[in-house]
Amino acid sequence: MAAACRLCGSTGLAGVVDLGATPPCESFLTAEQLDEPETTFPLHLRVCTECWLAQLPPLITPEQTFTEYAYFSSYSTSWVEHARRFVEERDLRPGAFVVEVASNDGYLLRHVVERGVRCLGIEPSANVGQAARDAGVPTLTAFLTEETGRRVRDEHGPADLVVANNVYAHIPDVIGFTRGLRALVADHGRVSIEVQHLLTLMELNQWDTIYHEHFQYYTVASARRALASGGLTLVDVELLPTHGGSIRLWAVPDPSAEPSPRVTDVLAMEKAAGLHELSGYHDFAARVAKVRRDLLRFLVDAAEAGHTVAGYGAPGKGNTLLNHCGIRPDLLPYTVDRNPYKHGRFTPGSRIPVLPPERIAADRPDYVLVLPWNLRDELVEQLSYVREWGGRLVFPIPELEVVS
Structure with missing residues (x-):
């Protein structure tokens, strides 16, 4: 049976981009859960050709999140x-x-x-x-x-x-x-x-x-x-x-x-x-693929050159990015976040450790991958100290950008 639009009931849903299957983006793991399986759900965005509501199928409930x-x-x-x-x-x-x-x-x-x-x-x-x-x-x-x-x-x-x-x-x-x-x-x-x-x-x-x-x-x-x-x-x-x-x-x-x-x-x-x-x-999926390739290429090249990379932030959007790109701790050993609730936990799917923000100043990484890019102005100011050791910030969206 074809899926129907949740707003107008039309079955005329067209695919926009398929991001594979990921766990729910806020289901951060405790250390004890790392040996347990994770449930993943398809992440395929479609648009209704009648009312133009873009939508995901309701595979999880609000109560779960x-x-x-x-x-x-x-x-x-x-x-x-x-x-x-x-x-x-x-x-x-x-x-x-x-x-x-x-x-x-x-x-x-x-x-x-x-x-x-x-x-x-x-x-x-x-x-x-x-x-x-x-x-x-x-x-x-x-x-x-x-x-x-x-x-x-x-x-x-x-x-x-x-x-x-x-x-x-x-x-x-x-x-x-x-x-x-x-x-x-x-x-x-x-x-x-x-x-x-x-x-x-x-x-x-x-x-x-x-x-x-x-x-x-x-x-x-x-x-x-x-x-x-x-x-x-x-x-x-x-x-x-x-x-x-x-x-x-x-x-x-x-x-x-x-x-x-x-x-x-x-x-x-x-x-x-x-x-x-x-x-x-029509061309959105191709643009998504380019962002993915560019970010992976940068992280692989940084690793092969012996450069260190840390993440900043553990937002829901970051977990879509990490999982669709297949980024794991070998390319991003950890990320930091200001929210103490997330400290000591691991990102869903990618299983990257989430640490307190002070870790960046202690480790002085060559690059800091900024996952909540929507807070760019705020975070450029917060992370201005990275310049003290010549570190640079990396923004993956809307396209890969490395800034001092």
Whole structure:
């Protein structure tokens, strides 16, 4: 039986790129698990030729990934600053009520709390939700469904602002989730959604952001249809630099609301790039293959020349990159990460040790392979000390670049 699009039900799904089979990207291994088998799942991105929603089949469930989660948003200085600016730019009056879905460790709502505005986080991961509560951010441990949205509304009242950052791609039931957003928001309220833009993913070879916890990848065209499926109307869009290129979608419950000129402009950009027809997706797999070959060639040449290489960061995207390229500890002996949760663990599939960041200064490697390339400006500053011994930074995306 042919797979069907989870948004419109069409069976017209066309392959975009097949990255093989990998373990879930956040399933970091303990030392005790290294002698155990790992389950892998196909990582084949397809696009619906009816509604143009790019998607992976739902081979894992959100419960498998997000019940306990390895990602804590507050470890990214630039992301916390991004959240602070967002809150500052909103006209949040003392009587307002703000709900954030997938609120993580309170990285955004803590700024709302500081302003004395009532808020609630809805976070499915018990461990990161507890970190938010410890920081003084009211947080409900739950996945958002239409039922959850109604329950929160009944208990706390409708929300003037609902925020959903980097979660709209993480749920296979996109229609049910959208109905949950509608249940939360007041009739006069607004919903703000930030999600990676498929346009920049395609144009800048950001294929490592394809992993199992991202079930779909949005254009504004497909996002508008997804929002409408749950009773929300897209009224505005902002282009953001975060995560390599994101869109901030503004939606309201009013079906008669008119979209801003920016919506029309971005739709035109997508159409010009060919993303509203199949031709725009044809050469992506070849560009992925070139990035893979170039990175492997660099690492093999470095090893044969006796140069040392360490990794920086252990993000989900890095595990797609490492596994599709077949990079193992012989080419990358270790990577480091600021998140203590990952220290002493091993990357899924590639089984590369994750160590504290101080290890780089101690070892003074010739090259540092930066896996969270989307935080380039932040990390170039953090890693400026590598220049002291003549070390160089390596960025694999959008194309291999070695910088001093």
